[in-house]
Amino acid sequence: MKKKVKQYVQQIEVSAQNRQYVLKDFSRILDKQIEKIVLxxxxxQGQLSSRLSSLREQHDAFIQQADDSKLSELKEAYRDVGRDLLRLLFFVEMNAIGLRKILKKFDKRFGYKFTNYYVKTRANHPYSQLRQVFKHVGISAVVGTISRNIADLQDHQGSHVSIYDGLAMPLPDPIIESICAAVDRLTNSTNFLEYLGKHALIMQEELPTVLEDHVVDERYHFMSLTLNLASTFLYMVNTYIIVPTADNYSLNLGAAxxxxxxxxxxxxxxxVFSSVYFSAWSNKSYMRPLLFSSIVLLVGNTLYALAYDLNSIYVLLIGRLLCGLGSARAVNRRYIxxxxxxxxxxxxxxxxxSASALGMASGPALAYLLQTEFKIFKITFNEDTLPGWFMSLAWFIYLLWLWFSFREPPHEENENIVTRPANSGMIETSALENGLSQSLLLSTTENQPGEDEDHECDIGEENSEExxxxxxxxxxxxxxxxxxSVKVQLFVYFMLKYAMEVVLAESSVITSFYFVWSTSNVAIFLAFLGLTVLPxxxxxxxxISNMFEERQVxxxxxxxxxxxxxxSxxxxxxxxxxxYVCSALITFVSAEVLEGVNLSxxxxxxxxRLSRGTYNGGLLSTEAGTLARVIADATITLTGYWGMSRLLNATLLPSLFICICSIIATCFTYNSLY
Structure with a gap:
């Protein structure tokens, strides 16, 4: 198909081939390829069903004979069917990925919205073969048959509990687990753990390969991973612990x-800047950037706390800038x-x-607990300065823990790192791994007329693949x-972070002006919002993600x-x-739901190519979200000079405009999110 795209380019250059002909001809060829896959x-599936029917006849006879050796052979025969089914699922998955890639390539080379047209006309048709590739029917029935019969063989000694009672197989057969994982990947089914993990946007390889993980095992250290997660948690606490008191602190220093x-x-x-240099630094080391981050954050929080006694808003801002320069989230993500x-x-x-979400909820909650005032050697400790002192102490303890417990993994050059598959739960049977490179049907091993020609790929294409x-x-x-499609999704991410930042950052000012809320009330409200993330x-x-398509959600x-x-x-x-509470809750919760499906x-x-290196997908999303927060906070500060009575509507108007633009952009690229 890639070769065909290149031929189209040459035809258009030589004979000014008409656009309509190219679209029609490419659609026809793609339809044939998809039909071949589906048939x-x-x-x-028919062959697997026939084999299962034959095994079923033996099954009843062996159960009556109660011959353990024959039952074991029968169980292994069912597993063989499962292995062949898994090979078939891998075949379909690689074709599904290939389909996405060729659609992207066509759009890129011709500048057409071919994917939008093709998916819209094919996927929504009642006789859609395209849907069979992604939402295939019949696989579940085969999986159910294999599962039920293996469970029945395990419990043949008097127990007649079936899989439908949910008690027959406390430890599911590894083959069944692998098949279910493959089906989930194809249909984008998910569970809480997978859905939550996607929020990290740790880019992975697409193709399901079975590679040894011993190289990564040598680099892995549990305590080092724990320290990375602790850094993530503390940084989010550091970000949100000052939100309930920032307006009061500014007033005490003579600012608005x-x-x-x-x-x-x-x-x-x-x-915005620290994410880039920390991501680059992590190419060479993990421990050194984490040490630097901890020291900078310790100094930044100390300056934030001392600004009160120095009576300087500039010291306060410098302290917070240093805290931002110490953001090591790029290192934390890269380590994983x-x-x-x-x-x-x-x-x-x-x-x-989870560490990020808990940190987001814990920050305001700690601000609520730090409601006291006293002095030590003319240094003031109150609700404004205590968040700074508390975080300084926390980062000092973390620095010591890091120094004594972190283990620097052996580093490799990025170009030489063996890429790893994205999905766990892969079957580890060597026979299956070898089978992936073999033909699924004996009749397909012989080349068809013209197949050699179609299989050829010029050197330019090979180089582009490398x-x-x-x-x-x-x-x-x-x-x-x-x-x-990627640009729209990054814009959607920008929008949701902008909306969330407006809700959170101006909460203390808005609630103080309209409802005369105290710092404690604001802290409780923000902690409540943070606690909604995990549920x-x-x-x-x-x-929800298993009931509807992600693009619908x-x-x-x-x-x-x-x-x-x-x-609002x-x-x-x-x-x-x-x-205020209902509108903020709707906005925040909806943005949380949006973040999960958006990043997925x-x-x-x-x-x-954006799964590795300094300029990876995680960095791009972080930059988009961070930029949104910067603009949202700047909007709050600038519109505040128009008067407190206008602040709310003035900050909501940009949010509304950006949100409407993101909805329109999503509608234009909706069919390419397939």
């Missing part, structure tokens, strides 16, 4: 209350990607996201790899964010606590 899939936007946002401003074995990477990714495995070396190169992800990851979540913003506006009627889709539509 082959059905043929193989809305300068809290600059105080909160200055950390994000510095993080490079040093955690495949079988544990999803759990580590989920731990990264380039896929090389990480990008500059931000410009990374930007060139961004397709319209929302459990619900979405376990249920994405669009619905954007609409809900828009609704939450609209409900102050109109003619007096602004009330129920209106982003990881699927983003180039595999």
């Amino acid at each position: 082959f899939l059905l043929e193989q 209350a809305t300068v809290c936007g600059a105080v909160i946002g200055s950390m994000a401003v510095a993080q 990607s490079d040093c955690v074995p495949l079988r544990m990477r999803m759990k580590a990714s989920a731990g990264f996201v 380039e896929i495995h090389k990480p990008v070396t500059s931000i410009v190169s990374a930007y060139r790899l961004l397709t319209p 929302v992800n459990i619900f979405v990851g376990s249920y 994405l669009l619905a979540s954007e609409v809900m964010v828009c609704l939450g913003i609209l409900l 506006f102050q109109v003619i009627i007096p602004y009330s606590v129920p209106q 889709l982003l990881s699927r539509v983003m180039s595999s």
